[in-house]
Amino acid sequence: MESDKSSDIHIPDEGLLLKYIIGDVTDSEVVSVENWIGENKENETVLIHLAQIYYAQKTQQRLKDRDVESAFRQVENRLKKKTRILFFKKIAVAASLIIGLFGIGSFFLQKSDLQEAFTPSMITVHSNDNSHTQLVLPDGTNVYLNSGSSLTYPSHYMGDERKVTLSGEAYFKVVHNADKPFIVSTSDKKYHIKVLGTEFNMQAYEEDEIIQTTLVSGSVLIDIAGKNAGTVLSPSQKAVYSLVSNELSVVTANTARETDWLYNRLVFKNTPMPEVLTRLSRFYNIEFDVRNNIINTYTFTGTFEDKPLYQVLDYMRISSRIDYNITYQKDKKGTKSVVVLRR
Numbered sequence: 001m002e003s004d005k006s007s008d009i010h011i012p013d014e015g016l017l018l019k020y021i022i023g024d025v026t027d028s029e030v031v032s033v034e035n036w037i038g039e040n041k042e043n044e045t046v047l048i049h050l051a052q053i054y055y056a057q058k059t060q061q062r063l064k065d066r067d068v069e070s071a072f073r074q075v076e077n078r079l080k081k082k083t084r085i086l087f088f089k090k091i092a093v094a095a096s097l098i099i100g101l102f103g104i105g106s107f108f109l110q111k112s113d114l115q116e117a118f119t120p121s122m123i124t125v126h127s128n129d130n131s132h133t134q135l136v137l138p139d140g141t142n143v144y145l146n147s148g149s150s151l152t153y154p155s156h157y158m159g160d161e162r163k164v165t166l167s168g169e170a171y172f173k174v175v176h177n178a179d180k181p182f183i184v185s186t187s188d189k190k191y192h193i194k195v196l197g198t199e200f201n202m203q204a205y206e207e208d209e210i211i212q213t214t215l216v217s218g219s220v221l222i223d224i225a226g227k228n229a230g231t232v233l234s235p236s237q238k239a240v241y242s243l244v245s246n247e248l249s250v251v252t253a254n255t256a257r258e259t260d261w262l263y264n265r266l267v268f269k270n271t272p273m274p275e276v277l278t279r280l281s282r283f284y285n286i287e288f289d290v291r292n293n294i295i296n297t298y299t300f301t302g303t304f305e306d307k308p309l310y311q312v313l314d315y316m317r318i319s320s321r322i323d324y325n326i327t328y329q330k331d332k333k334g335t336k337s338v339v340v341l342r343r
Contacts, residue, residue, distance in 0.1 A: 017050055120154035127168070129285035132262070137164070141182065142173040146261050148205075148282050165189075169203040171262055174218075186211060190225040191241060200233075201258050205282075214238040214258040224248060266304040266312070273298040277341075284309045287336060292343040295322060313339065 019025045020033045037044050127133035127145035134144050138156050145151060149168020157163075162182045174182045176197025184193040186204045191211050193202065198218025204211045213222060215233040222239050223230040224246075231248060233239055238253035260267050266283060268276055273296050277288045286309065290296060298320055304312050313324050323342045328335050 017047060020047075021050055120156045120158060122152055122154055124150055124152045126150045130283070132264075137162075139177065139180075139182075140175040144171040144262055146170065146203075146282070147285065166202060166204055168205050169201070169261070171199070171201045171259060173199050192223040194221040194223060194230070195219070201255075208278075209243050211241045211243070212238060213241075214253045214255060216255045216259070222248065264306050266302075266307075268300045268302050270299045270301055272296075273300055276300045280309075280312065285337075287338045289338050289340045291340060294343060295341055298322075309339075 016025070016029060016033060019029065025033070033047075037047060125133060125135050125145065127147055127149045129147050131147055132144060133149075134142065135151070136142055137153055139162055141162075143151055143164075146169035149166070149170055151164055151166055151170060153164040157180065160180055162177070162180055163185065164183070165185050165187055167187045172182075172184065172195075174195050174197050178196055182195045182197075184195075184202060185191065187206060191204065193200070193213060195218065198220060199216040200218075200220055201214045201216070202212070213220065213233065215235050215237055217235050219235075220233050221230045222233065222241075224241065226246070227248075231239060231250065233250065236253055236255055237250055238258065239248055239250050241248045257267055257269075261283070266279065268279075277290070280286070281288060300316065300320060302312070302315055302319070304315075316322050317324060321343070325340050327338045327340060329338050330336075
């Protein structure tokens, strides 16, 4: 039997582990395998991986014509009798351990097949313009994507971290797991948030010059490439990172206001007009054409919940004396709405 030179793990008889997984073993063979399992943690991990492979590759050769899932559960139950808590769906074995098992009878797959079975596929979810999207990640974490945002995550988590990538804005309710931190990164991989179990809002649109993170509960560690130490946020704090100056500031935040978008609310309080127009643009999937620069010096105050665009614009006209008209332009993606603002 061949084995990987980087691994010194002793493997029992070639067919014995497979028979144990399937359940076609004598009492003495059960004792033999379980004694081997008890020798060290690595042996236990090897058997778990064999069971994972067998479970994932249901069409592989069987020694007996048995139900695969039932056999998988029987292996799990037998191991639990040894007072070990085993997570058959947790894939955390080094590649050298897997490669070292390739020679165990006809059960083993080619290396490329193993990689295909265990390497997670990457999934990207896009939230359509003018809508929100809710999704549940493989670990049970809930994510709410704002309009025009996307999240990329693996079909299952490997290693010691749960990594996802955000472009846009999202609210996270992270499932606690002290052994496997949850990591949110921006698309350029320069800005990272590390959490164990918490709720927070993150805004990282690629076209913006700032990244904002507002903590609702728990704690988060913000790590920025090129900076020596991370910054820890406490609840009701917001971190604002400037991509231009490479500076990070932490301020007190009104978490209710920061998450108004979850409830289709737009709240402005002496908000600079450029920020107002950016938020309206994303919320309603429109573009603005400001014909008088003085408009960009204005501030705007108002609260709108489930209001159509024209009501917001009418209020803007009354309160700020800004006139508007809506035009339609064609581009490569189709027809888009453009709101022209004049003084």
